[in-house]
Amino acid sequence: MMERAIVNTFVGHDVVEPGSYVQMFPYPCYTRDDFLFVIEHMMPLCMVISWVYSVAMTIQHIVAEKEHRLKEVMKTMGLNNAVHWVAWFITGFVQLSISVTALTAILKYGQVLMHSHVLIIWLFLAVYAVATIMFCFLVSVLYSKAKLASACGGIIYFLSYVPYMYVAIREEVAHDKITAFEKCIASLMSTTAFGLGSKYFALYEVAGVGIQWHTFSQSPVEGDDFNLLLAVTMLMVDAVVYGALTWYIEAVHP
Template identity: 30%
Template sequence: MGCMLLMRQLLLLVWKNFLLQVRRPIGTVVELVFPLFALVAILGIRRIPGLADLMRTCPVTFQSTEFNFPQDYLLYAPPNNITDAVMDEVANKLSSRHNVVIMPVASQDVFVPLTLDMFPEIEDSYNYTRYGAVYFDQLEESGKDLSYTIRFPYEISWFTNYVTEDFTSLFRALEESIIEYYANQTDRAVPEIDLKMKQLPFPPTAFNFFLQVLDLGLGLLVIISFLYTAATITKELVIEKETRIRESMLMMGLRQWVLWASWFIKQLLFMFVWVVAYTILFKYAGVWPRSDGFLIFIFFLLYITSIIAYGFFISVWFSSPRIALFVSFVVFFLSYIPSFFITGFDQQIPYNGKLALALFSNTAFDLRLRVISILEQSQLGLQWDNVSEPLSIDNPLNMGAVFGMLIFDILLYMIIAW
């Protein structure tokens, strides 16, 4: 009998809360129209001709003539007949665009470490960066064993995306020159050398401008579409507290958890339509076509749940509905601001720092958008077998961790509200 009574009370309170929703038609329409606007905007962007076309970037073949070597001076050691011949050929290859001066030195001690104070004739650090060096650890007449080291000034930041400059061009020229030298020594034909380069251990990727656009604005667009809903949840709870309705029901024997559960169920049912709508759109309208539909569903379900938990959390601090509404607006929007720091300083923010910023549910939501976008561009999509896989060797962020942080946010908001 006790369980039946609790269930009856719960259903009656859910019905009461839906009646309150119907009795404010303008607010209800706004809550429905804002997410609809976001959906229409996403579909509109998706329909722009050519925007969602994939531009594959890996693998790429590079020819020797395409390489660029901006260094003007190239040191090498030790000088001998073999290294002199090899480096002369290297100079010919690198000088196709720049006049590279080859400078033999006695040993690698001269340029290890290769620092600015070693070149007093250089007036500024910019010119100093125009030096490079090669040390032949082993280079025998037979050609059976060879080893060399390439060095550049260590004060310079070298980025791997500059595949046609500096290290790569010198490495290619050295390999070709060494092969040609030993081929000529044995009267063999010089083989045709073709270099195919792709980034490892990253999976093949295809640049998708549509997903890049969504990365910049999708999170903000969805969050704004639910801004009014989040604030309204807070306001309705505070109104119930201000009018003493909640206190009266508790005095008549209603249990506290039944009251909160009724609001949670009502709001979840009301917003569930958007969980389904967003899942269908993102899976079948070409936004995230490679991702698992059920995982997308969980993705939006957790976000909707976090909005409800957020409304509960904010409501307990206020007795005035107007103040609660205003604060809920402001805090909900500000909880997205950490996402801008992650965008601007992604490489500088450590993995644990990103998870800490995900304590803000809207930031956690935006992080999940980024993870799925990266997985979509890698032609994998979000799948059950890569939920806990890091995005790359130097980016340990994964969907499982972000899911976990959002669940933690929901529990944290609920506990604080309790």
Template identity: 90%
Template sequence: MAPCHPTFSTKLDKNSSFTEKTNEIRRAYWRPGPNTGGKFYFLYGFVWIQDMMERAFINTFVGHDVVEPGNYVQMFPYPCYTRDDFLFVIEHMMPLCMVISWVYSVAMMIQHIVAEKEHRLKEVMKMMGLNNAVHWVAWFITGFVQLSISVTALTVILKYGRVLLHSDPFIIWLFLTIYAVATIMFCFLVSVIYSKAKLASACGGIIYFLSYVPYMYVAIREEVAHDKITAFEKCIASLMSTTAFGLGSKYFALYEVAGVGIQWRTISQSPVEGDDFNLGLSMMMLMIDAGVYGVLTWYIEAVHPGMYGLPRPWYFPLQRSYWSGSGRVETWDWPWCGGGAARLSVMEEDQACAMDQRRSEEMRGIEEEPSHLSLVVCIDKLTKVYKTGSKLALDKLSLNLHENQVVSFLGHNGAGKTTTMSILTGLFPPTSGSATIYGHDIRTDMERIRQNLGMCPQHNVLFDKLSVEEHLWFYSRLKGMAEEDIRKEMDK
């Protein structure tokens, strides 16, 4: 009968920082080369301590030392592969570098747009007949041409500078172009918030870079904390265009590390295990961002035009008069939007305004107005109070102006002459009261009024980079003059 040997069990406790984490045994992010995660067990002494303890137990219970075999560790063979440390850096730095490369362009575009508004050039152009949509389209074309140069240069550098060696160059160009469009719309959105060019430029660059923070949060959670971020969460974060751009740039880098590159067959796939987001979704979110920024720009500019311009009510998209293209018949507005109250028509208001003023003037012994001339401008109790200092600039001004008459305003500084002209041309909104020009209310139908309106303000509204000849041609074209007539006026 064999002798009975005692049984025993051992337990080795070790610092957790010296052992492989269980959630890193199989990484979602593929890297070329063997998995070296198991090296913790022999590099930090676990295998050696275990071997020494087992030899000591054998020596104690068996009675002789165990010398052979020795402890030998070798990694499992792995086929040849190319290790490019530059690609490992690009995976993390490419999104940040790409975003930073656009900061200057964003700041300068915002500054130029707001400077035009700050110097009242935009409102003067609108007075001369420029459509607001045409104004924004012109800025879009200007910004797109400028950024297209950067997009083309970046595409050449990334592809033929061997940064994105394996990716399709057209996909690189398309991705950067879509981002350029979203960036232009982002500049539009920031520009309608500010009224000072230098402040807008500084804050615009900061806001642009801060919108990259959600991407940094997503990247840290995925790569450091190994949390799973769903495609829906990434889409929400991608409502910031720089975040969507960062995610898309990361997929370029990941596919380059894999030696495949972004191709049309991989644009809707992810190289990360368990990831349901991809470059195609990133590009789609950039297009959605551009649309959202455009809608917000349109709404905010209408409700809050800044220092100059007539603000619309917050519910103006629900007014039928806005979409019908006429503000003359306010009873057409939806009843739940403040337009349900019964009002006189514009012509009836003009007639009532004229009759009231005639009666008041007859009572004061003022010269009777001409009855044979058509009424052009009817000002009714126009009042303007400036918020700064609560200064009363106009106090219930009432006045009728007729066709074929020359009218001049005389008064000391601060009498309200410029304020009256500014209100009649749509530069400032009235505090109370109103006026009609050819039957169109200045509060609701200024775009139609400006089709037959001209003004030469007392401040400089000239473009710094246009000559006298170019100014004459530009404003003449806004008024619809023929090219031949413009040439004659310019020569004169």
């Protein structure tokens, strides 16, 4: 339009030919989905609350075995300590994998995370389940009474979600810039890492593309260095750290 005006000025009359056609650059329409906005904040909290019972019962069963001296009997019979923990891990993972698979089906085919890849959803929840089991192991070596361990384990598990609430409030309410390093430090609590990962699922669903393998290591937020891949990596780091602490504490203070 500016070029046509300049030409008209120079030649002294209106130039009709050739004609010009202007339109907006094609881009998907923005849709505001309040449900996904709620999911971003409530999905991690609901998952933490829903698994409190599983965490408490797992801790109670492990400590009850120790409280009744059954573990000492099995060690006397020649059971290796590593085999004992592997057996508990398999038991816990089989139980939680049922919940993980059912939840994946609900999220994907219940039109909650309809755009995200189903395998990524399952992988994310499965890694979180592994970190949760290792958290149960860590709490179980700190107590010798099953009932007390069960009650305290559930409380500690829920309190580990507090760092995510702090990060979310600072980012969304105070609009502070929180670096990826600070988020990684906060993600040493497995529930916090899970909360941050759930947030990226919701953000990509709002964009209408969902989490895919090519967006697994990217953030939809401008200037954000954290992403779902880092959240999953921190969950695996948490599992290793919890396992190492379990081995150390049990060796030093059995």
